[in-house]
Amino acid sequence: MVKKVFRNNNEMVKKRNTRFALILGLIAFSLYAGFILSFMK
Amino acid sequence: MHLNKIKVRFLPNFTVILSALFLLSPEILHAAWGLNMTPGATPISNEVYNMHMTSLYVVTAIGIAVFSVMFWSIFHHRKSKGAKPAKFSHSTTVEVIWTIIPFAIIVSLAIPATKLLAKMDDTSKSEITIKATGYQWKWKYDYINEDVTIYSNMASDSVDASQMNSGIDPNTADNYLRNTDTALVLPVGKKIRILTTANDVIHAWWVPDLGWQRDAIPGFINDNWTMINKVGVYRGQCAQICGKGHGYMPIVVKAVPEKEYQAWIEQTKVALNSKNSDSNKDFTLAELKAKGEGVYKANCLACHQANGQGIKGVFPAIDGSPLANLKENIPAHIHQVIYGKGIMPAFGEQLSDSDIASVVTFVRNNWGNKTGHVIQPKDVLAARKK
Amino acid sequence: MSTIAHADHDHHDHKPTGIKRWLFSTNHKDIGTMYLVFSLIMFFVGGSMAMIIRAELFQPGLQFVDPQFYNSMVTVHALVMIFGAVMPAGVGLANWMIPIMIGAPDMALPRMNNMSFWIMPFAFALLLGTLFMEGGGPASGWTMYPPLVLQTGKAFPYLIFAVHFLGISSIMGSINIIATVFNMRAPGMTLMRLPLFVWTWVITAFLLIASMPVLAGAVTMLLTDKYFGTSFFNAAGGGDPVLFQHIFWFFGHPEVYILALPAFGIISQIIPTFARKPLFGYASMVYATASIAILSFFVWGHHMFTVGLPITGELFFMYMTMLIAVPTGVKVFNWVATMWKGAMTFEAPMLFSIAFVILFTIGGFSGLMLGITPVDFQYHNTYFVVAHFHYVLLTGAVFALMASVYYWIPKWTGNMYDEKLAKIHFWLSTIFANILFFPQHFLGLAGMPRRIPDYSVQFTDFNMISSLGGFGYGISQLLFVYIVIKCVLGGKKATSQVWEGGRGLEWTLSSPPPYHSFTTPPKVTKTLMDY
Numbered sequence: 001m002v003k004k005v006f007r008n009n010n011e012m013v014k015k016r017n018t019r020f021a022l023i024l025g026l027i028a029f030s031l032y033a034g035f036i037l038s039f040m041k
Numbered sequence: 042m043h044l045n046k047i048k049v050r051f052l053p054n055f056t057v058i059l060s061a062l063f064l065l066s067p068e069i070l071h072a073a074w075g076l077n078m079t080p081g082a083t084p085i086s087n088e089v090y091n092m093h094m095t096s097l098y099v100v101t102a103i104g105i106a107v108f109s110v111m112f113w114s115i116f117h118h119r120k121s122k123g124a125k126p127a128k129f130s131h132s133t134t135v136e137v138i139w140t141i142i143p144f145a146i147i148v149s150l151a152i153p154a155t156k157l158l159a160k161m162d163d164t165s166k167s168e169i170t171i172k173a174t175g176y177q178w179k180w181k182y183d184y185i186n187e188d189v190t191i192y193s194n195m196a197s198d199s200v201d202a203s204q205m206n207s208g209i210d211p212n213t214a215d216n217y218l219r220n221t222d223t224a225l226v227l228p229v230g231k232k233i234r235i236l237t238t239a240n241d242v243i244h245a246w247w248v249p250d251l252g253w254q255r256d257a258i259p260g261f262i263n264d265n266w267t268m269i270n271k272v273g274v275y276r277g278q279c280a281q282i283c284g285k286g287h288g289y290m291p292i293v294v295k296a297v298p299e300k301e302y303q304a305w306i307e308q309t310k311v312a313l314n315s316k317n318s319d320s321n322k323d324f325t326l327a328e329l330k331a332k333g334e335g336v337y338k339a340n341c342l343a344c345h346q347a348n349g350q351g352i353k354g355v356f357p358a359i360d361g362s363p364l365a366n367l368k369e370n371i372p373a374h375i376h377q378v379i380y381g382k383g384i385m386p387a388f389g390e391q392l393s394d395s396d397i398a399s400v401v402t403f404v405r406n407n408w409g410n411k412t413g414h415v416i417q418p419k420d421v422l423a424a425r426k427k
Numbered sequence: 428m429s430t431i432a433h434a435d436h437d438h439h440d441h442k443p444t445g446i447k448r449w450l451f452s453t454n455h456k457d458i459g460t461m462y463l464v465f466s467l468i469m470f471f472v473g474g475s476m477a478m479i480i481r482a483e484l485f486q487p488g489l490q491f492v493d494p495q496f497y498n499s500m501v502t503v504h505a506l507v508m509i510f511g512a513v514m515p516a517g518v519g520l521a522n523w524m525i526p527i528m529i530g531a532p533d534m535a536l537p538r539m540n541n542m543s544f545w546i547m548p549f550a551f552a553l554l555l556g557t558l559f560m561e562g563g564g565p566a567s568g569w570t571m572y573p574p575l576v577l578q579t580g581k582a583f584p585y586l587i588f589a590v591h592f593l594g595i596s597s598i599m600g601s602i603n604i605i606a607t608v609f610n611m612r613a614p615g616m617t618l619m620r621l622p623l624f625v626w627t628w629v630i631t632a633f634l635l636i637a638s639m640p641v642l643a644g645a646v647t648m649l650l651t652d653k654y655f656g657t658s659f660f661n662a663a664g665g666g667d668p669v670l671f672q673h674i675f676w677f678f679g680h681p682e683v684y685i686l687a688l689p690a691f692g693i694i695s696q697i698i699p700t701f702a703r704k705p706l707f708g709y710a711s712m713v714y715a716t717a718s719i720a721i722l723s724f725f726v727w728g729h730h731m732f733t734v735g736l737p738i739t740g741e742l743f744f745m746y747m748t749m750l751i752a753v754p755t756g757v758k759v760f761n762w763v764a765t766m767w768k769g770a771m772t773f774e775a776p777m778l779f780s781i782a783f784v785i786l787f788t789i790g791g792f793s794g795l796m797l798g799i800t801p802v803d804f805q806y807h808n809t810y811f812v813v814a815h816f817h818y819v820l821l822t823g824a825v826f827a828l829m830a831s832v833y834y835w836i837p838k839w840t841g842n843m844y845d846e847k848l849a850k851i852h853f854w855l856s857t858i859f860a861n862i863l864f865f866p867q868h869f870l871g872l873a874g875m876p877r878r879i880p881d882y883s884v885q886f887t888d889f890n891m892i893s894s895l896g897g898f899g900y901g902i903s904q905l906l907f908v909y910i911v912i913k914c915v916l917g918g919k920k921a922t923s924q925v926w927e928g929g930r931g932l933e934w935t936l937s938s939p940p941p942y943h944s945f946t947t948p949p950k951v952t953k954t955l956m957d958y
């Protein structure tokens with residue numbers, strides 16, 4: 001089903017999407033963890 | 042009956058308010074309807090009021106300018122009037138102009154605001170220092186140089202009227218929810234430093250007529266000052282949500298002439314020194330119960346409720362509880378009132394021996410608790426010494 | 428490119444039916460619909476809490492609810508309206524419209540899209556469930572300031588985890604939107620040709636990614652403070668209760684713009700359509716939105732003027748806050764300039780947009796006044812603040828959402844809504860919302876603090892008026908539901924163009940659009956957006 005939606009997109013776009021998601025997710029998580037850690041004494 | 046009264050009062054007010062909305066003139070803003078901030082009782086509150094009015098006039102002027110252009114456009118540039126749409130989509134000149142003008146307006150507001158803030162921040166050269174400590178839900182005032190400490194609870198007629206479906210018309214209570222049993226007495230014409238802090242959660246000390254509010258934060262002391270010019274009674278209340286009793290934490294400031302203030306200080310010192318003078322006296326059950334009811338209302342009712350049932354899951358019930366019924370728990374009961382437990386605050390400091398004795402006796406002999414136990418002030422005194 | 432050729436035949440083949448269609452949906456329109464329906468339900472859940480609040484405040488004295496329950500109503504009303512009504516409505520619109528507006532077949536990450544929606548009902552089950560627990564729901568205000576929030580009973584961990592889940596959901600939603608807009612635009616859809624709704628949402632998504640983890644961090648610290656003996660916010664243990672406020676508002680102020688920016692985008696779509704004239708100052712609109720977003724990270728202190736910041740801090744936050752008025756002003760002036768010399772008609776979306784411009788600006792004015800530190804010492808935590816943020820969030824954000832529903836529902840359903848009823852809904856909403864919130868300015872200035880269940884008798888009249896406005900507003904929203912249902916079930920068929928002045932890719936697709944929006948990428952030329 002997911003594949004069908006992207007029938008006019010090639011694998012490259014899909015890879016780029018995933019990469020985007022991973023990078024943004026990582027940024028979000030590091031903000032979360034960084035914030036807590038920075039207030040640990 | 043009550044509903045009728047509301048209707049009668051409501052209708053004329055409604056028309057007045059509606060006309061006020063359309064004629065937002067300063068006279069109406071000052072009218073008795075409480076439409077606007079008041080200039081207050083201190084030089085600072087007066088300046089705050091002026092700053093407020095300035096910014097109100099500025100935004101009103103901007104609003105009238107922008108909205109009249111918009112409405113002119115709405116009435117004239119409509120399709121039904123045969124308007125043909127223009128093609129333009131930007132104009133650098135115009136865009137630069139309407140970036141610069143608001144900026145200039147903001148700068149012109151920021152300059153007096155900065156000056157006023159600097160003035161409010163300067164607590165130096167104060168003659169009297171008061172420390173206001175927020176408790177759930179009362180205020181404690183320490184007169185730092187006088188060794189005087191007072192507690193200020195909501196007045197009992199307000200407590201009665203504010204109970205759920207009390208059947209008491211709030212209009213009959215003296216300054217409903219804005220009256221205390223003990224007022225903070227301050228002299229006029231002196232620079233007074235007011236420190237705010239809290240004992241449990243964050244509160245905020247606010248008397249509008251003094252022109253500011255400041256948070257009272259546990260572990261922190263905030264620094265403020267005031268100088269009241271007019272003799273009078275100024276009322277306010279806690280401004281920061283602090284739990285169930287947030288709406289029931291009034292502040293009353295009584296500004297009196299210097300002489301009267303000195304007399305009050307002396308008188309209060311005497312009263313405080315004799316607070317525990319009845320610690321060795323014995324009272325009857327009826328006397329203790331009568332006194333205890335008042336103490337309960339001021340200190341315990343907010344959590345444990347008028348019916349002693351507390352609130353399930355938050356505040357435990359006293360009615361029927363083993364602590365308030367079993368004879369062997371009397372020492373533990375007294376101990377808990379003096380030293381507190383969990384979220385229950387310690388009352389040892391603020392209540393006298395006879396207060397604690399009477400309130401413990403009261404809850405052990407009220408509602409379904411029919412123990413007949415009589416606790417005397419000397420029992421409390423003994424518990425304190427342990 | 429051969430895949431494109433046979434795209435059209437199996438167009439309907441993979442559309443599951445029944446509950447599976449919704450549960451396992453990876454289709455941006457279905458997920459968008461679910462978001463919108465969910466947000467409408469939450470709007471009524473939060474609204475009924477507001478009705479309880481207004482009923483209790485109708486007259487002095489306690490009539491209906493206990494103060495503790497009142498506080499939990501105040502708290503949960505805010506959480507539900509912010510996280511359950513306005514934010515999901517924005518995400519729902521983004522889901523529906525962004526792929527269509529940029530010429531993409533669907534969102535970039537459809538399975539994540541499904542997940543980010545389905546987390547929400549569980550998060551709200553956790554949150555709303557606490558109201559039925561012993562000890563009641565969270566009652567510390569939605570700002571969750573310690574130490575008060577640490578007095579919450581059994582509801583506490585539910586509150587924390589609900590916030591965590593909502594944060595995860597919106598971060599996933601934002602990632603999806605950013606990936607979609609950056610990777611899946613049709614050829615020729617350059618960044619500076621993006622419709623403004625898409626632009627505002629991209630900026631909003633970045634705000635979400637930067638601010639939500641901070642909130643999650645703050646509530647995690649609350650959790651460890653309560654259950655694992657840490658002292659982040661406990662003064663007795665060497666911590667700092669004010670630290671929480673700094674962290675919370677570092678999230679909280681961008682959050683305000685997360686609610687408002689998509690609304691700006693909606694208004695920037697609607698006004699040109701009904702003025703039949705291009706949006707005035709497109710580029711300055713984009714830059715203004717971006718500068719508002721950046722500034723929003725440097726103004727958090729204006730929520731905390733009374734905690735006792737050093738005077739330099741107070742001045743910094745005052746200047747930054749006042750500075751936000753400049754880009755916001757630019758936006759308002761641009762909208763007015765768009766109307767200027769247009770050929771306007773006044774269908775429901777336009778009416779709501781005009782009301783938005785006026786009422787949001789009024790909220791902005793009171794915001795400017797609140798930003799002046801020395802005067803804020805009198806406004807802070809009063810009904811003046813309540814009036815201010817309801818003007819920007821209800822007559823601001825919610826009015827924009829109402830406008831967007833009327834604007835796009837013919838596209839979504841293929842049917843025109845009932846214009847006459849919609850106009851009645853508009854007038855009722857506008858009149859009642861003002862009766863509800865305008866008197867609250869006076870209450871605040873006269874000295875009534877917010878979040879109190881009972882008040883001193885001098886505040887009675889305005890509270891009564893406000894409550895009557897509240898009941899009226901609440902009831903008139905039922906009309907909205909009726910209009911929406913009526914439109915879904917049938918009505919005059921909508922053309923693809925729907926609105927005479929409609930420009931942009933969404934108006935080139937049929938109404939309702941095909942299941943997979945653009946199976947062949949459309950060619951975007953500049954003229955597509957022009958008049």
